[in-house]
Amino acid sequence: MxxxxxxxxxxxxxxxxxxxxxxxxxxxxxxxxxxxxxxxxxxxxxxxxxxxxxxxxxxxxxxxxxxxxxxxxxxxxxxxxxxKPFYFQLFYIIDRVKATADQHPEWKNTQPYKAILENDLAQLKKTDVHQLLELVQNTLAGSTPAEYKEMVKAWMATAQHPTKHKxxxxxxxxxxxxxxxxxxxxxxxxxxxxxxxxxxxxxxxxxxxxxxxxxxxxxxxxxxxxxxxxxxxxxxxxxxxxxxxxxxxxxxxxxxxxxxxxxxxxxxxxxxxxxxxxxxxxxxxxxxxxxxxxxxxxxxxxxxxxxxxxxxxxxxxxxxxxxxxxxxxxxxxxxxxxxxx
Amino acid sequence: MxxxxxxxxxxxxxxxxxxxxxxxxxxxxxxxxxxxxxxxxxxxxxxxxxxxxxxxxxxxxxxxxxxxxxxxxxxxxxxxxxxKPFYFQLFYIIDRVKATADQHPEWKNTQPYKAILENDLAQLKKTDVHQLLELVQNTLAGSTPAEYKEMVKAWMATAQHPTKHKxxxxxxxxxxxxxxxxxxxxxxxxxxxxxxxxxxxxxxxxxxxxxxxxxxxxxxxxxxxxxxxxxxxxxxxxxxxxxxxxxxxxxxxxxxxxxxxxxxxxxxxxxxxxxxxxxxxxxxxxxxxxxxxxxxxxxxxxxxxxxxxxxxxxxxxxxxxxxxxxxxxxxxxxxxxxxxx
CATH class of the missing domain: 3.40.50.1000 (HAD superfamily/HAD-like)
Structure with missing residues (x-):
């Protein structure tokens, strides 16, 4: 290790x-x-x-x-x-929200989903730990820890920071x-x-x-x-x-x-x-x-x-x-x- | 260690x-x-x-x-x-219940406190993990982890098993x-x-x-x-x-x-x-x-x-x-x- x-x-x-x-x-x-x-x-x-x-x-x-x-x-x-610009875990969640948005038409009018779908960074920056966890629970439930781990690892291997490009x-x-x-x-x-x-x-x-x-x-x-x-x-x-x-x-x-x-x-x-x-x-x-x-x-x-x-x-x-x-x-x-x- | x-x-x-x-x-x-x-x-x-x-x-x-x-x-x-005869933690709780019974007159008629105060082993043996934890919560709240640790350590240093005498x-x-x-x-x-x-x-x-x-x-x-x-x-x-x-x-x-x-x-x-x-x-x-x-x-x-x-x-x-x-x-x-x- x-x-x-x-x-x-x-x-x-x-x-x-x-x-x-x-x-x-x-x-x-x-x-x-x-x-x-x-x-x-x-x-x-x-x-x-x-x-x-x-x-x-x-x-x-x-x-x-x-x-x-x-x-x-x-x-x-x-x-x-x-x-910055916000917790890195949120970038993962954003990608998950976008990937599953068609199953949740109500997200178009609900914060913080609306901000994610509209790339509204100013609004997203207001997301605190509690809202973040609510996002986690609404986008990621149902998976086993092992399945979730593989999904996140695959994402981390390719996702890039928006301004640092790393x-x-x-x-x-x-x-x-x-x-x-x-x-x-x-x-x-x-x-x-x-x-x-x-x-x-x-x-x-x-x-x-x-x-x-x-x-x-x-x-x-x-x-x-x-x-x-x-x-x-x-x-x-x-x-x-x-x-x-x-x-x-x-x-x-x-x-x-x-x-x-x-x-x-x-x-x-x-x-x-x-x-x-x-x-x-x-x-x-x-x-x-x-x-x-x-x-x-x-x-x-x-x-x-x-x-x-x-x-x-x-x-x-x-x-x-x-x-x-x-x-x-x-x-x-x-x-x-x-x-x- | x-x-x-x-x-x-x-x-x-x-x-x-x-x-x-x-x-x-x-x-x-x-x-x-x-x-x-x-x-x-x-x-x-x-x-x-x-x-x-x-x-x-x-x-x-x-x-x-x-x-x-x-x-x-x-x-x-x-x-x-x-x-045996029951979880060792219960012996500690029994000693605590007895030591504080005068502050809880209602325990005389409530199980499993009644059994403890009357040394009713048969009844006590029926105590499951949930009841044990209820006892824990009702006899030991309010202390800091450090205070509790000292109390339990002091007890362990002298308490004896009722039949093994160890x-x-x-x-x-x-x-x-x-x-x-x-x-x-x-x-x-x-x-x-x-x-x-x-x-x-x-x-x-x-x-x-x-x-x-x-x-x-x-x-x-x-x-x-x-x-x-x-x-x-x-x-x-x-x-x-x-x-x-x-x-x-x-x-x-x-x-x-x-x-x-x-x-x-x-x-x-x-x-x-x-x-x-x-x-x-x-x-x-x-x-x-x-x-x-x-x-x-x-x-x-x-x-x-x-x-x-x-x-x-x-x-x-x-x-x-x-x-x-x-x-x-x-x-x-x-x-x-x-x-x-």
Whole structure:
């Protein structure tokens, strides 16, 4: 499951972990070893991440965290990959709505279907997580998880972002991939905790971040077990099971993982309760907000954005001294494909 | 987190995994290596388990399973530890009901509270998973997961089984501990998937089976996130969230793990849908029923038991050729403390 990149970075990380030579002995050949986040610019943000990880893995530190408690939770949309002009899952749904519109004449006069069929981007941008999930439930019910997975995978292999002209799974953030690898190399178990559909993420993102499906937590539909005539299967029902957003994030982490994360990252107010819950552990916890400030290389938005609004979260991060990654200033590159330039 | 026993068995298992010498070369010194389940008697059951594991980890086998798909799910009550005279969680609840009865005069005339207060075992044995969870929700709401965990841990450290006179966490099955270790040594990720309360299991069984809390799946209460005055916490509510029994087991595995297990073990009809769903993968899947046949060393029960009834499951196991572990015939010892005799 591990990518080659992941493997190499892990090995680098393992070297860091087992590097017991005192600071004085480290020479120029150790630059790579002491620079586990190569796509992050030197500065306060990068330094604070590295300082936290080093202290949390140092048995002699007052903020040492035993390995079984090193749980790192990452939001997905806007934190690990882009989310503009709107959540990538919505592009999949749009294609599904268009493909099945002739079976639903009522959609012509009902939002958000109307906006989809008319390519009304302004209206579509107003779609929130709840409406998104309603779309999911009305366009995708009836399929088994395996059928759905194949459909989404086939779509992801060819679909292109409308302005970036890349596959959506190419629009992941290189600095965050490095951060995930760095955490894992230091004994952290990395999770996605996202408002997006868990089946959608499992179909599209397994192997992309080095996170296995059982560490992907998201919103889910209700399901049904079938056992007619000795054929055993699960069907996805047109009913929302759990919305993994806002308060739902800490609640789902508590139910599914049963541990409080000591590291978490997000980019919007939807992540705030997860960040707050994590922060209740004081210096043993690290909260990272990704701030979209790069209008040239990605997008710039925060307090007034319809997708990925960061308003209350930004206030609290500034007030409580949480770490804020400024995309423009802190990241050397945004996407992995830029590395090859 | 790993026990010494677990570590040793893992190393043995790793040796098995990397033992590439042809069969002919293996001499008497390999007895230990080729006997990874020492508390299982030689015979059909043990042989079928070992044959399955070996084939599932052999790249040249038609039933090879890649490591990321080696998901093994175990029921808990009656599969990993005893469940008589009734589910061990109920003993905790009984103590809680008695301790708080003066605040609930109505319990004197309401079942199953009445039975608890009157020590009416016959009536208590009729308590099913749903009633158990109702008891949980009515006796334990309002506490945070951390508070609850401490209460349960303190209870477990002193409470004794009424007839075995052992702590409840001593009444786990030695042969199943060995099976869990053997699976993990062969790259399987082991999970508990039980009708019992997930918080109860996490408090009492983490470290007992070598399974971390994030691999314990169970029934859960609804919860609430609190953020008043900058104090962030989660409260357990007096309302059932999800019952992880019968159909709920495959549904929860699908939602939480997102993969179909290829190995599963249970002991009752409550495990049947999980077994059926697993079995839908043909020869790539292994289904193990623990059959309680040992009236002397443990208990003997199946089709007519109020706790842990195995009726339809036994029929299907016999019809479809699933593996049945006969406790009396297949297990050299039942509990770990018997090893020291």
């Amino acid at each position: 591990k990518t080659l990149r992941g493997l190499i970075l892990s090995l680098v990380g393992v070297s860091i972990l087992f590097s017991c030579r005192p600071e004085e002995e480290k020479g120029a050949d150790n630059v790579q070893l002491t620079n586990p986040l190569p796509s992050w610019n030197e500065g306060k943000t990068k330094a604070s991440i590295i300082e936290f990880i080093e202290k949390s893995t140092d048995k002699n530190s007052p903020t040492f965290v035993p390995e079984e408690d090193r749980i790192a939770c990452f939001d997905n949309d806007g934190t690990l990959w882009s989310e 596959r959506f799974d190419q629009l992941v953030y290189q600095p965050m991939l490095e951060l995930l690898d760095y955490l894992r190399a230091n004994g952290y178990k990395t999770y996605i905790v996202s408002g997006g559909g868990v089946d959608f993420m499992r179909a599209t993102l397994t192997n992309v971040y080095g996170i296995p499906s059982e560490q992907i937590i998201g919103s889910s539909l209700k399901t049904k077990f079938n056992s007619e005539n000795g054929n055993y299967s699960i069907t996805r029902l047109p009913k929302i099971g759990f919305i993994d957003d806002k308060d739902g994030k800490p609640l789902n982490i508590n139910t599914i993982i049963g541990k409080k994360p000591t590291f978490c990252a997000g980019n919007s107010d939807g992540d705030l309760p997860m960040m707050q819950w994590t922060s209740s552990q004081g210096d043993k916890a690290f909260m990272l907000y990704v701030h979209h400030t790069d209008v040239k290389r990605e997008w710039a938005y925060d307090r007034n954005s319809s997708v990925g609004r960061l308003n209350k979260g930004l206030d609290q991060a500034l007030k409580d001294g949480w770490t804020i990654a400024d995309m423009k200033d802190d990241w050397k590159v945004i996407y992995p494909f830029e590395l090859k330039k | 790993k026990t010494l026993r677990g570590l040793i068995l893992s190393l043995v298992g790793v040796s098995i995994l990397f033992s590439c010498r042809p069969e002919e070369e293996k001499g008497a010194d390999n007895v230990q290596l080729t006997n990874p389940l020492p508390s299982w008697n030689e015979g059909k059951t043990k042989a079928s388990i070992i044959e399955f594991i070996e084939k599932s980890t052999d790249k040249n086998s038609p039933t090879f399973v890649p490591e990321e798909d080696r998901i093994a799910c175990f029921d808990n009550d009656g599969t990993l530890w005893s469940e 702590r409840f966490d001593q009444l786990v099955y030695q042969p199943m501990l060995e099976l869990l270790d053997y699976l993990r040594a062969n790259g399987y990720k082991t999970y508990i998937v039980s009708g019992g309360g997930v918080d109860f299991m996490r408090a009492t069984l983490t470290n007992v089976y070598g399974i971390p809390s994030e691999q314990i799946i169970g029934s859960s209460l609804k919860t609430k996130f609190n953020s008043e005055n900058g104090n962030y916490s989660i409260t357990r509510l007096p309302k059932i969230g999800f019952i992880d029994d019968k159909d709920g087991k495959p549904l929860n595995i699908n939602t939480i793990i997102g993969k179909k297990p290829t190995f599963c073990a249970g002991n009752s009809d409550g495990d049947l849908p999980m077994m059926q769903w697993t079995s839908s993968q043909g020869d790539k899947a292994f289904m193990l029923y623990v059959h309680h046949t040992d009236v002397k060393r443990e208990w003997a029960y199946d089709r007519n038991s109020s706790v842990g009834r195995l009726n339809k499951g036994l029929d299907q196991a016999l019809k479809d050729g699933w593996t049945i572990a006969d406790m009396k015939d297949d297990w050299k010892v039942i509990y770990p403390f018997e090893l020291k005799k």
